[in-house]
Amino acid sequence: MLAKLPKTLLYLLGGLLLANLLQSAFTPLIFDEAYYWYYAQEMAWGYFDHPPMVALLIKLSSFFFDGELGVRFMSCILSVGTFLVLWQLIDNPKKKDYVPQFFVLVFSMTLLNAYGFFTLPDTPLIFFTAMFLWVYKKFILEPTWPISIALGVVMAALMYSKYHAILVIVFVLLSNLKLLRNKYAWLAVAVSLVCYLPHLLWLYQHDFISVKYHLYERPNRAYDFNDFTVAFFVNLVAIFGLTFPWIYKSLFKTKVNDKFTRALIFLTYGIILFFFVSSFNRRVQTQWIIAISIPLAIISFNYMLQNKEARKWIYRMGLVNIAIILYLRLGLIYKPLIPFYYETHGNKELAQEIKSKIGDMPVVFENSYRDAPMYAFYTGSTTYSLNNIVYRKNQYSIDDSESKVQHKKVLYVSGYLTNEDLSFTRSDGAVYKGKYIDDFESFRKLKCVIEEEHIVLDPNTEHVLKVYNPYPTDIELKKIKFGLAYLNPYKQVQDILPLKPETTDQNALYLKARDTTVFTFKLPVPKTKNPNYFKVGISENGLYLGLNGDNIKLD
Template identity: 65%
Template sequence: MLTKIPKQFYFFLAAIFILNLVQSSFTQLIFDEAYYWYYSQNMAWGYFDHPPMVALLVKISSFFFNGELGVRFMSCVLSAINIILLWMMIDNPKKNDYIKHFFVLVFSMTLLNAYGFFTLPDTPLLFFTSCFLLTYKYFIKKPTAGLAIVIGIFMAALMYSKYHAVLVIFFVLLSNLKLTTNKFAWLAVAIALFCYAPHFYWLYENDFVSIKYHLYERPNGAYSFEKYTLGFIVNLVAIFGLTFPFIYKALFKTKGNDLFNKALIYLTYGVLIFFFVSSFNRRVQTQWIIIVCIPLVIIAFNYMLQNKQALNWIFRLGLINTILIIYLRMGLAYQPLLFNFYYETHGNKEWAKAIEKEVGDIPVVFENSYRNAPMYSFYTDATPTFSLNNFMYRKNQYSINDSEEQVRGKDVAYVSKYLNNPTFTYTREDDGLYKGKYIANFQSFRKLDCIVADIPVALNSEEDVDLKIYNPYQEDIDLKKLKFAITYMDHYKSPVETLQMTPESTQTGNTLLKEQDTTHFIFQLPKTKKENIGYFRVVISENDLLYGLNGKAIPIK
């Protein structure tokens, strides 16, 4: 229990907590953090890319502090509590003699260290994984209704953190299939589903946009062993740094002699195998496998307490990791330490202020950048901002909220990389030249939905294809303001060619898309000489903007 934890433990914990607070205060946001800060400005039960837990953390942090710490404070708190939870899951009576070894092990894990202050969906995922495992440890000793309710709440909290959390729940269940006959386990499931019901309803109300994106619409490419599978293997090393041989050796040597250790082993191997298989289909991002850090802290430290050689080597190599990590963390806040290497935490406030100085207080529309729009808003207090997405990008939170409505009809500064005759420019050392111009009475209709039956269409055929266009806006839209085109894509849904076409209305003389109504058209696919075409998408340009993302990808025969 907490009362039995030695004072030395709390001294180390306090040092890490203070370090994370200082780091949070003096390090500019990374782009994903700015995006999640944008989430928190309009709290909801779900968002385009993720469930809402990360937004809740930012919102709570903002009650205590302003600026960067107002985004990251709760991450610092959760990471500190997480260390306590990890300690509580270790039963070895010798552990109190090796407190410094435990902290070196935890602090030397690169991503576990980073999520001690960054606010990302993986931050609550790690925390609630520990909460879930600790409660499960008590549950398998003596199942009770009270523990079942707590486990159910933690399962829901896991799923509110990140959809990958389903792996945690699934592999722990797989390690103990007798749970399927345990009435208290079913009570936990019922509680979890009840707590998660608001998010299910949000998904239903938003046409399951998050699920569709993660399953079908995430960017992908042709398989490359170097980028995909080898990249996954490199990630297995990167999350632990120099200690990785001994940590994986601890995993190989650990036996599932009891249900809790069995759960830790199943969870670790399950996640690693799942993403290894996934690496043959897509690039596995490093943070996707970070869940394994939680069981591997427990497995590795227990192994260290039983193996003197592992204890000494992990401690020594962990100290080297720690020194390197501290140096890199200093470089996150003060760029010159990284020898002119620019990371996401460098220069954001500066470029945002430079644009604000140029455009004043008028709204800024960023083309194809859900990253730049919230970062600009965070560092300038400018509202509204909007990310207008074209056919070369992807949808995001700006595609489903009301940000477009907030800039429609206003004079805006339009910032893009695609402009030919810009009024102003600025250069970011990490991302090249950006161009800007002023647009009076800005009009965009990116929520126009082009609906084509999900049936393969023959390329270069002359068959008519039915098209329905739903206008969700509370105004009629003149068809003369719109241009239509077909974007041909390869088999990985990357744009290959965009050709203009003119759909014919099935209603003679129709010149409008009626408000909140569906208009019917027919069209023929424009001829193309391009090869390796796998899909097409109906796209719309309004007021000479680049074509948007108005229809879903339809397969080509």
Template identity: 60%
Template sequence: MLKEIPKQFYYFLAVILVLNLVQSYFTELIYDESYYWYYSQNMAWGYFDHPPMVALLIKISSLFFNGELGVRFMSSILSVANILVLWLLIDHPKKNTFIPHFFVLVFSMTLLNAYGFLTLPDTPLLFFTSCFLLVYKKFIDKPSLGLSIVLGVVMACLMYSKYHAVLVIIFVLLSNLALVKNKYAWYAVIIALFCYAPHFYWLYQQDFVSINYHISERPNGAYSFEKYTLGFFVNLVAIFGLTFPFIYQALFKTKASGLFNKALLFLTYGVIVFFFLSSFNRRIQTQWVILICIPMVVLVFEYMMQNKTNAKWIYRLGLANIIIIFYLRIGLVHQPLLFNMHYETHGNKEWVNKVAQEARDTPVVFENSYRNASMYAFYSGNTSFSLNNVRFRKNQYSIDNTEETVRSKKILYITKYAKEGPFTFTKADGGKYYGTYIDNFSSYRKLQCIMDMEKDAIQLGKMLDFKVYNPYSFEIPLHELKFGVAYLDRYKKVKELVPLTVETTKEQTGLLQARDTMFLKIAPPVATKIKNPAYFRIVVSENNLYFGLNGKPISLAQ
């Protein structure tokens, strides 16, 4: 199959690979990449925000290179491999005469272009979506045990890449419901579940923290048509750039002709409809809809080969897209080309060096910024930690053991919320930060405040029972702890924070024992700054640090 591909195709592929490797080397990391690099420093079967595939890619990259290329090498490899798989998905007899059109189509898609070198969860998601479709195409032609095994492994790889992968599997299944009667399809499902079992077990060990966060605990905002639904349609345009009218024309003109073609259409329309409906509840990020690029490459390219007018315009506008994308890619390295507009790839080494020169070997704790903490660790090689409080959100620093690397040590505490400090610095984006030294730093962000009462039994101002669980291997003096209650609106944003006095029983000592639970009583006051709060959560301040994220949001809705 690969031998039948013309040399011209491989020449284009080689150029793209070299381009992406060069771009990877000269472009500073974006914050998400540094966060996923932080994942890879402690390999696990799962992480707070995502499954582990992105961390695995970075770990493999680091075996070959250091620095930025040590984060992005495998992304560059997967991007050209993805293009190759997409080509294999196309059976049209004329495709070898349209190789330049194919590369213009693929390379002009903005996010497919960006994920050619950036290392993000969507990078393996795109590659394994293409692989899944290729194996599925062979499977529907002639199912077998061998293909079942391969299909199951690829489905597991999809799910290890990003949770959105479930949409790929579901919509392809919906396009061919006869699969539920196919024993080989069930073999594939069983194999996929077996391969994915380690991640399920990790989720169980972590009390399903990732699922709970994405589904119920993630802060949201009030619905805005402009920001949410209209923004969703803007994203549908942005992922294709200038070619979007002719891209969608090809989609709308394509009719289902066979099970594989039907699967491509179901996947495309399914993802669009799913996120359209989701836009009435939350803002849809551009990369969430990038999944449609994979089936669209196949559908649109086949339409181009049948419609000369469509092919002509996609080719011309695609070249214009590519020129703009090239200019922007150079601007990622050389900021003046972006008219001095700041982007995440600008100035990171500079601010990290300023902090490192001040801190030297002293660990640095960033308040409410896993982005700054991971970026600092990457470029300085020094210890850092993100201390997350009730005004922010949980992340990987909330569940791993990084907190222990700064415990009982002198640290440099950096925040953007202070008004002054002995050490200050300004980042390239204009953000000003303040640093102060803390001797013998000690935080207990993993303390859990648990309330088992039904919401109908909760009355603000009345005495309530709750318990505090200490997951640490050491005892914690109660005099180091202060309790509070945070009142949240319906979008789970903190609107009021009130310190609390807790009552203990006479039998309780002044210590919260290691891996033990203490039962306490509180009387949460009626909120005064927010009318009819939707949620409240019990929080803990340790050693005069700002209150953490210790209790889960508890509904007060009537």
């Protein structure tokens, strides 16, 4: 395939690869990358927030390089691969005369550019969306057993990248409902399900914790027209930058004359419509709509080949986009170039400063799945994110990281401290406060279970609370205290009140190891008016209440 590519394209892709490799090597990690690097330290078929593809990319990268490039190498490879697949998806024979225009169009797309070196779940999502369309195009031309199997494997790879991938598959299916009567299509579905079975099994074993979090447990806030819906349209502009008028014009002007073009149109409009509707419920993040970059790259370049005016302006504005993007990319490395803080700035230096004060001592960060892995990456020290009742669960809630800091002297870093032993200031002005704990002990895996799905808010009614202790040792009841948080309709904590449940066994002194202890309790009178949910948490050894119970609906 490479032998048939224009030399100009090969030179440009070689330059792209080199630029992304250099950028990867010299740009400090962003927080999400550090979190996904943490994923990759213990490979699994699933993680709290995402499927495992991003962890696999990082693990593969680490076989080739150390440091930041050991996190990002495969992203650089996939970026070039995405360009190659997009090129193959253009059938117009005139394309060889406009190689620079093609490169400028794709390279000027802001998030496609950024994910050329950042390693995030959207990185493989972009590549496998392109691959899916490439294989699907072959499938609709001549479905065969091998192509069906390939289509199924790619669909599974899409779903292993990010759960949003289901939108890509569904909207392409909706563009061609005759696939429902196609035996080759059903073979592809069967293959994809077989390939995806390990992750489905992982979800089952973990009580579908990822699905529950994304669909039900994720905090939200009241609808804000500007910050939700208007921001959604701003995102539609932001992913293309200054070329957006001509890119969307190409979408409006494109006529459906074959099944593949129909798939591109359905995919683009489908994702836009889905997240437009979603914007009335929550704030849509820019990267959630990134998949439209792939079909629109194909649609736009085909339009450019037919329309001289569009070709001229996309090329001109694309070059301006690229100039701005390259300047900002340099600013990710060298802070004085940009007049604002970005998360690549200062984290490495801060981690090394803290380590110079405390040595190899483990660090427990309260409520920070971002800081814990960042510190671990740049120091090699043991870290743990202790999540409390006003925060959210994350990978640290379900793995064995808690066990690695038990009964050790740690630096405990928290925003709730009033008397600290150490303090440090981050580049964005945030202050770290830490205190030493000589014998750290936490029980964040204690599970509070209330079997009633709906409870009437009545302080006089008694309810049953079951506490499961998954640890191999008994836990003294005197070490723990219970509390209850009331939440608003958006699952934001409003009140935190003490709770004094009573055991059915009045002589109980312990939560027995790998056993369930039954308590009864009454709801405390809330301070907030008409709360919508509540959840129970446990405080151990004077620490802040943990995330031990699920949200329970109040009637």
